[in-house]
Amino acid sequence: MAEANPQPLLAVENLEVAVAGHPEARILRGVTFAVNRGETLAIVGESGCGKSMTSLSVMGLLPAGVEKTGGSLRLDGTELPITDNRKMRKIRAARIGMVFQEPMAALNPVFPVGKQVAEVIGEHMSLSRSAARARVLSLLDQVGLPDPERIAKSYPHRLSGGQLQRVVIAMALACDPEVIIADEPTTALDVTVQAQIMRLLKQLQIDTQVAIVLVTHNLGLVAHTADRVAVMYGGRKVEEAPTRELFLNPQHPYTRGLLDATPHPDRQRRGGKLLNEIPGTVPSITDPMPGCRFAPRCAFAQADCQAAPPPEEGPAGHRVACYHPAAWAAQDKTEAPQ
Amino acid sequence: MSTSSRSRPWIFLGKRLAYGLLAILAIAVINFFLLKMAPGDAAEAMAGEAGTATPEYIAELRAQFGLDQPVLVQLGHFLARLATFDLGYSFRYGEDNVTLIFDRLPATLMLMSASLLVAVIGGIIFGVTAARYANRAPDQAISLVALLLYATPPYWIGLILILVFSVWLGWTPTSGMVDVLAFNTGWAHVVDVAHHMILPALTQAFFYLAIYIRLVRAGMLDVLSLDFVRVARAKGISESRIMYRHALRNAVLPLLTVVGTNLGGFLGGAVLTETVFSWPGVGRLMFDAMFARDLNLLLSILVLSSAFVVLTNLVVDLLYVVINPTVELK
Structure with missing residues (x-):
């Protein structure tokens, strides 16, 4: 996948995560992806597909009762010590920053936000108090907050969701990390603020060459900001392609289903449905089905789909885990073109 | 702006102190009646200890302590003294109640x-x-x-x-x-x-x-x-x-x-x-x-204790503002 760079910055390979003591409850069933410097990879999928677990694995912050059961997580070629909290602490925020979903809940209500940004700097950088303070102010300025002096002294309940998310981004950026994992960074925000936050992340990426892993279920967001997209379903990656390629030429029936499941006024005008939903529900993590996990909901599933999980195939830039990629192409030709 | 309520603690303080005084007054009156309902009084207890429990002696003691007056008159005296921060005298210890307590x-x-x-x-x-x-x-x-x-x-x-x-x-x-x-x-x-x-x-x-x-x-x-x-x-x-x-x-x-x-x-x-x-x-x-049925002393202790509790609760509420930035005084 990494044509330009032989060694990707962050490489996740065959990551498997399961409920501790219940190896049959597999949350991630072999997830592989890689991100390079200055690149944005989006991980998309519906709730429960394992995208958040993937990002928490990278941080070594899997919740209690969930553990990594296989695969590797490498940062710049070195395996991440995700089970060693002491070593992982030196990597969190210092080399991998994280932006969370709920900015309103992400900051401690009893400390001014400036202090909370300063805490990261104090933990990972040896700066004097005044230098740390100056850095906090310049970070708050960098993330586009007006009057950093006042904001730094404010308690979280005095700031808006958008302002808080900027503070959280400042916190994630504070130690110049190589990677930022943004887990649904705009889900809790207004649409206009969403666009501002994504533009901010993009600008910061241009300035610092930070790699961004954007975890989201919002395809609109992905289309505007990601370089590449990995689609996850049922604990597996089903398709990965450059953003434009994925939107124009999806190969996996699930990817197509996702794209179809965005509201389409055009389609409605032509007499179709506003929204084409995917029938059925996500399989349970304990469901032992041997084949493709999407098969029960797939309109194009055939007998071979039930037998074994489909391997990832295709050219380096566009990989898909499906026995019958783009199976609808044949149907579309026989029917009237859209 | 709600910041203004943070910077106006005096209104809050005044209100709370007024409520506190009312509470102390209520406690004093209720305790006064409770103690009056209890059997026995200081005169009986002292006379009993002295061993000369003639009714005349007890009556003399009662008159001396003001215990022979109607209950409401006694309450009036008590509250009047309280208003001047005078908690009275303990005949049993031969000392001011305030001195005893402090x-x-x-x-x-x-x-x-x-x-x-x-x-x-x-x-x-x-x-x-x-x-x-x-x-x-x-x-x-x-x-x-x-x-x-x-x-x-x-x-x-x-x-x-x-x-x-x-x-x-x-x-x-x-x-x-x-x-x-x-x-x-x-x-x-x-x-x-x-x-x-x-x-x-x-x-x-x-x-x-x-x-x-x-x-x-x-x-x-x-x-x-x-x-x-x-x-x-x-x-x-x-x-x-x-x-x-x-x-x-x-x-x-x-x-x-x-x-x-x-x-x-x-x-x-x-x-x-x-x-x-x-x-x-x-x-x-x-x-x-x-x-010892020294009800006057007991009452003084109860009143002072309630004042103490009212004051410390006020201090705790003020501390709350310091320790929790989302709490504002109203």
């Missing part, structure tokens, strides 16, 4: 602060530890001990502590506040008092320690499930810092409220503890006043 107050306050400190600091340390190892061995041990301390009556704990540490082991004195025969001065006196205080302070602390452990544990578990704790972990800071700085700072807010309301309870507990350990404090004085 002589004993330091001993009580010292014991109270010591046990309060033990309960709060112990509650925080054990509560945080229990939450950190929730449902594992350390938590189970701490929770079991807390349950035992909670369920055991304090006076019984006091007697057992005396039995074990004073009688069997001989480590601590059995009672009193100082070694009267040693005539210690300076530093030696301080050490002596501290030595005497260990058992009564622990006795009084244990019950509250149990409550605070459970409260801090529950509060910590609540806070630890919040998002900002995970964000704090993602910052790479240490687990102890997350516990004691990020989580505890939020979890002590309910503790502060409960400690505030418990201060009255500490005073009430002083009666038992000070009696068991012969600690020369206000609680002991109250106990003695009760037996």
Whole structure:
């Protein structure tokens, strides 16, 4: 996948995560992806597909009762010590920053936000108090907050969701990390603020060459900001392609289903449905089905789909885990073109 | 802007003080009638002790103390004196009630602060530890001990502590506040008092320690499930810092409220503890006043205690503003 760079910055390979003591409850069933410097990879999928677990694995912050059961997580070629909290602490925020979903809940209500940004700097950088303070102010300025002096002294309940998310981004950026994992960074925000936050992340990426892993279920967001997209379903990656390629030429029936499941006024005008939903529900993590996990909901599933999980195939830039990629192409030709 | 209410604490203070005064007045009146309903009075008790309990002598004593007047007139006198901060005179001790109480107050306050400190600091340390190892061995041990301390009556704990540490082991004195025969001065006196205080302070602390452990544990578990704790972990800071700085700072807010309301309870507990350990404090004085039917003294103690509780609760509310930035005075 990494044509330009032989060694990707962050490489996740065959990551498997399961409920501790219940190896049959597999949350991630072999997830592989890689991100390079200055690149944005989006991980998309519906709730429960394992995208958040993937990002928490990278941080070594899997919740209690969930553990990594296989695969590797490498940062710049070195395996991440995700089970060693002491070593992982030196990597969190210092080399991998994280932006969370709920900015309103992400900051401690009893400390001014400036202090909370300063805490990261104090933990990972040896700066004097005044230098740390100056850095906090310049970070708050960098993330586009007006009057950093006042904001730094404010308690979280005095700031808006958008302002808080900027503070959280400042916190994630504070130690110049190589990677930022943004887990649904705009889900809790207004649409206009969403666009501002994504533009901010993009600008910061241009300035610092930070790699961004954007975890989201919002395809609109992905289309505007990601370089590449990995689609996850049922604990597996089903398709990965450059953003434009994925939107124009999806190969996996699930990817197509996702794209179809965005509201389409055009389609409605032509007499179709506003929204084409995917029938059925996500399989349970304990469901032992041997084949493709999407098969029960797939309109194009055939007998071979039930037998074994489909391997990832295709050219380096566009990989898909499906026995019958783009199976609808044949149907579309026989029917009237859209 | 709501900031203005933060900068206008005087209105809040004035309101609270007015309510406090009303509460103290109500407590004084109710206690006055309660004590009047109790059988016996100071005259009977004194006459009984003197051994010359002729009705004439008792009547003479009553007239001397004003006890022969109608109850409402007595109440009027009492409230009128209260308004001038005059708490009256104890015929039994031959001393002003205020002097009596304030002589004993330091001993009580010292014991109270010591046990309060033990309960709060112990509650925080054990509560945080229990939450950190929730449902594992350390938590189970701490929770079991807390349950035992909670369920055991304090006076019984006091007697057992005396039995074990004073009688069997001989480590601590059995009672009193100082070694009267040693005539210690300076530093030696301080050490002596501290030595005497260990058992009564622990006795009084244990019950509250149990409550605070459970409260801090529950509060910590609540806070630890919040998002900002995970964000704090993602910052790479240490687990102890997350516990004691990020989580505890939020979890002590309910503790502060409960400690505030418990201060009255500490005073009430002083009666038992000070009696068991012969600690020369206000609680002991109250106990003695009760037996001697020195209702005037008893009433004075009750009024002063209620004033103390009202004031400390006000202080706790003010502290809340300092410790919790989202709370604003109204």
